Amino acid sequence: MPDSTTFDKVAEIIAETCDIPRENIKPESHATRDLEIDSLDFLDIAFAIDKAFGIKLPLEQWTQEVNDGKATTDQYFVLKNLSSQIDQLVAAKGA
Amino acid sequence: MRLEYFQMIDRIVDADRGARRLRAACTIPTESTIFEGHFPGYPLMPGVLLTECMAQTTGWLICMLGDFSAMPFLAGIKEAKFRTLVFPGDALEFEGGIVHEGSGYTIAECKGLRDGAKVCDAELTFRIRPYPSPEFRRAFFEWGRRLNLPVPEFAK
Numbered sequence: 409m410p411d412s413t414t415f416d417k418v419a420e421i422i423a424e425t426c427d428i429p430r431e432n433i434k435p436e437s438h439a440t441r442d443l444e445i446d447s448l449d450f451l452d453i454a455f456a457i458d459k460a461f462g463i464k465l466p467l468e469q470w471t472q473e474v475n476d477g478k479a480t481t482d483q484y485f486v487l488k489n490l491s492s493q494i495d496q497l498v499a500a501k502g503a
Numbered sequence: 504m505r506l507e508y509f510q511m512i513d514r515i516v517d518a519d520r521g522a523r524r525l526r527a528a529c530t531i532p533t534e535s536t537i538f539e540g541h542f543p544g545y546p547l548m549p550g551v552l553l554t555e556c557m558a559q560t561t562g563w564l565i566c567m568l569g570d571f572s573a574m575p576f577l578a579g580i581k582e583a584k585f586r587t588l589v590f591p592g593d594a595l596e597f598e599g600g601i602v603h604e605g606s607g608y609t610i611a612e613c614k615g616l617r618d619g620a621k622v623c624d625a626e627l628t629f630r631i632r633p634y635p636s637p638e639f640r641r642a643f644f645e646w647g648r649r650l651n652l653p654v655p656e657f658a659k
Contacts (some may be wrong), residue, residue, distance in 0.1 A: 452579070
């Protein structure tokens with residue numbers, strides 16, 4: 409399970425960036441399918457996440473993997489999975 | 504500046520790869536059809552075109568830093584402020600810098616100056632995408648070089 413504080417931070421960023429009520433943002437929420445966040449708004453979210461966690465979300469790599477059929481959007485854009493990816497990137501940075 | 508061709512920058516004055524900053528200069532033309540409408544009898548440089556100046560300044564900076572490997576497309580403008588009126592004939596300088604380089608996007612900041620005093624500033628978001636064709640990329644590179652952008656060789 410990802411660190412719950414990571415999800416909380418991500419949810420707060422999404423709520424603030426996209427003006428979505430915090431209570432509507434769940435770990436199971438898919439950023440685009442459930443929360444209807446478009447790609448431009450997701451850039452703002454990515455910027456805020458990059459800043460907050462000191463990482464660089466590999467959006468281009470994820471998009472490529474999805475386009476190539478090597479991954480599903482759920483793996484990266486369901487928020488509990490996104491939080492888990494962030495935890496891994498933070499851990500890799502400190503390694 | 505060739506307003507009708509959207510060529511806002513006359514020349515790159517300074518570009519610092521290490522500091523990730525670039526300065527560009529331009530002079531607002533004294534005559535343009537734009538000033539016939541904005542406004543009749545009181546010609547003013549529109550704020551949206553000052554925004555384009557800031558976008559082109561930071562766009563060239565992103566091109567240089569990435570060695571023309573991909574093209575920046577303006578995707579967002581935040582906190583744009585137009586602090587004073589800008590008139591035909593005014594000589595302006597724009598100073599751009601990088602706030603954050605993300606994956607597939609870049610956040611930049613820019614300000615416009617007249618005689619050292621700030622006339623406008625904004626934060627700009629760019630998507631970074633492949634060039635539409637190798638020929639376009641080459642032409643873009645040559646355009647940058649004509650503006651004095653320090654890009655010594657065309658990287659294939």
